[in-house]
Amino acid sequence: MGGITGQFRSTGRRLGGVAALCALAGLLGACVADQTGATVQPAVVRVPAEAPRTTGRERAADSDHLKLVASFGGEARAPGVTRMLTEVTDRLVKASDRPDQAYAVTLLDSPVVNAFALPNGRLYVTRGLVALASDTSEVAAVLAHEMAHVTLNHATARSELELRSALVSRVVADVLNDPDTGAQLQSQSRFALARFSREQELEADATGVRTLAKAGFDPFAAGRFLAALNRSTGLKGGSAAAPDMLATHPGTAERITLVTRAARRIGAPGIGTDDRASYLAAVDGLAYGDNPRDGAVRGHRFIHPGLGIAFEVPEGFALENTRSAVLGTTQDGSRRLLFDQIDAKEGQTLDAVLKASWNDAFDPAGFESREVAGHPAAFALSRGKDWTFRLAAIRIGDSTYRMIMAGKGAADPDAAFRHWTATLAPVSPDAVVLRPLRLQVVQATSPGAEDLARRMAVPDRALDRFLVLNGLERGAQLVPDRSYKIVAE
Template identity: 30%
Template sequence: MRRFLAKAALPLVIVSFIITACVVQQSAITGDRRAYGYSWEQEKQIGRDADQQIQQQYGIYDNDELERYVENIGQEMLSVSHMRREDTPEQYKNTEFYFRVLDSPVVNAFALPGGYVYVTRGLLSHLENEAQLAVVLGHEIGHVAARHASQRAFEQQIGQVALLGGAIAGEELLGIPGGSVLNLGSQAAQLLFLSYGRDDERESDRLGVEYAAMQSYQAAEGADFFVSLERMSRQSGQSIPDWQSTHPDPSERAKTIPQLAESWSQKGYDLRIEGTDQYMSKINDIVYGNNPREGFTRNGLFYHPELKFQFPYPQDWQVINQRSLVAVVNKEQDAVSIMKLDSKSADVQASVNEFLNQEGITTVSKSAATNNELQAYEAVASGQTEEGTQIKFYIYALKHDGTIYRFLNYSTLDKFSNYEPRFKQITSGFKPLRDQSILDIQPVRLQAVKTNRSGTFESFLPENFDGMPIEITANDLAILNQVDLDERIEAGTWIKLPRQ
């Protein structure tokens, strides 16, 4: 049983890396010498360091066969990329690449410097064939080969490069002045999502199509995926979709990708491989949407079936469920309760003391606490942010099923007394989960099937989605399948349908 807490969103923070000097090196794409913010060796080190944090924060999807499949397609693209060509400089040619599937429902793909490429299960569920996957992986390899992150670092010319990170900590969620307060005790990994310019994205689109075409994939298929992204964007009411907000508009890419593919066809490349049968067989049974076994809310309670616990939260507060923590934030964003697993402390008192012993923290009170049959310990403390804001904390640790859970509850000093009863409502309400119907809950999975008749796509959908642990609409499934609800589906066509 995995000792992690799952995620429902991927909030971002800003992390800075100091650039001491520019580096002039040969480009793997053009062969010309150009200036970069990092040396290639530094880029590889950044990737190595962040890769472990990425895996810890988001988790690897538990399907070895699917991961090997993505790895194989990725290596195919890599073998014809600018990283592996006859005239490629040795420093690039000898760089090993890693392709990973992250356990996240968010539709996303990204690459870290130095050869680390990631796709989410959310993205894989929205693709239709190997050709689309090849274009996406080729696109991400293109970012690494073109060293876009390092280019951006140099071009900023400000002595720093701002990289988007995926670490979540309470200060990024709250409007509390002096949000760095959680740095006093936060162990959150600082991850790298690289922010590229639109020209970088267009170049990677071009490279992704090139690499896919060179391996005989129907690279034009990639356009349909971007049409789906545009539909997701419209449905969510956002002008830019979740997948890489700095990318060119999806409708633009839907037009240019077929044109790029056609140019490679005219050069004599046989773009014949679609790979739908193979792809559908690999993603069959993939988890769709948020996995309720890793935490969900219902009627003012947070349940974690995998770890067998539950706790209440104020109904007008928001729950942010991540792999490394669960945060409960009030509407005004001036109070937060953050629960994390403490794998280092020997007991509940040691867990509380670990926070209290930090520099800048003043203990007000501490004592053993009672929580049904669970061992518990609590404390009240105060601290001050770098900006001078006075913060008050209520720290509460308990032991359940051999694991220590620590709640860090805090607000500004002048508002703490208003929120303390809410904090204690959350912590004292933590208890073992014994409702068998919730303990047995399972995620929604996608079943890839071939239709045995013709009809509109909507005619193949279940009559209703009642009983599903996540909200699903007919339009969600149409987008997932890259079709319209009233589109005619011929017999023998692959479609993906939810089941539980």
């Protein structure tokens, strides 16, 4: 689950309730994670939450395309943005090494920052990614990267290497009756495949920058977007991970260095166009953040009208609503939380539900059964090496919800956890009207960014979020009468 970095090992199901897409499991088997390790799990499709990437091994039928789009919330209704994406794609195709390749781009109704491509030329971009970009050239940089994966046949090459590695390991283990050597070869192949995938990403980066420049866009846009992606991840409590030999993506810092170097080989900063005005015109009014049908974060409160529940987190927590769970973290990362819905067998006790959904040992003294706002609940304590966990399973009607809070080290988050669990309560769907947040393009009236930041409808760190949303560094001066993006209700 994104943002928890493996501390919570969940068997819970997503809040959105999307049916499993088993037919897509093979098609999207080559999905790869970025260097933060964050993932989003729409149905069984394991597509990471951050970083442009390629995915897929074979041509997708229309039915598979529809299932994939549905797993990301459907197509976003934003004609201006869709038109911009199509026009940018057409412009890039003419400048690419394969101007005969046909592409179709789909705007996905998902708040996560994501883009990927299928080998048949289908390109997918989330509205979350479009919102994060600062101008048309940054969107073009993402599309050029994905198109490079297609023209370079990366998915096919990776699939062939995977099959060849698996075949060698199986022959050694089964035919030559040497399982130890077969296991060793299989382990070695994992490192080889990860290295191969990282090399593909860097190759797609370099090819994308060249295509970007040939199309007349600013080639330095690729580095700008990756920097924005890195800062956006930081706002969610993520950070660049240490080098990992099994990582399938290079580190963001390395990618920024290499794409900037590639751009400098083409020319000095200032070449090409960013088409910022047309980008802002297209995204003005674009839905931002959670789709209310999947629940929404409003300040320190999470509301899900479809499930008919709501809760409020303690001060200091920033919330993120994914399709798998609601995640939260404090700014210093010392406390984290997770909320999800889990399956419970008929007649299964709530403490048994907790035990079945958790891999680590429980402290026998930490079990407690009591009611929360009139609903039955079971509580438990688990002490890990680096974290102390408080857990609860609460049954409301026919549904069972799991709440987990972690404190770093031996710090027991019990007081904050009890405060949080006590706020979980049913709400009437008819009594809650959630409207999506939207991007609004406004003009600056003064050089200070604080004035526009105060108008941001975000739960925390409004200034930081405003700066990231507009590709600005701290201390940057706004240009009076120049247009900028804010998040508005």
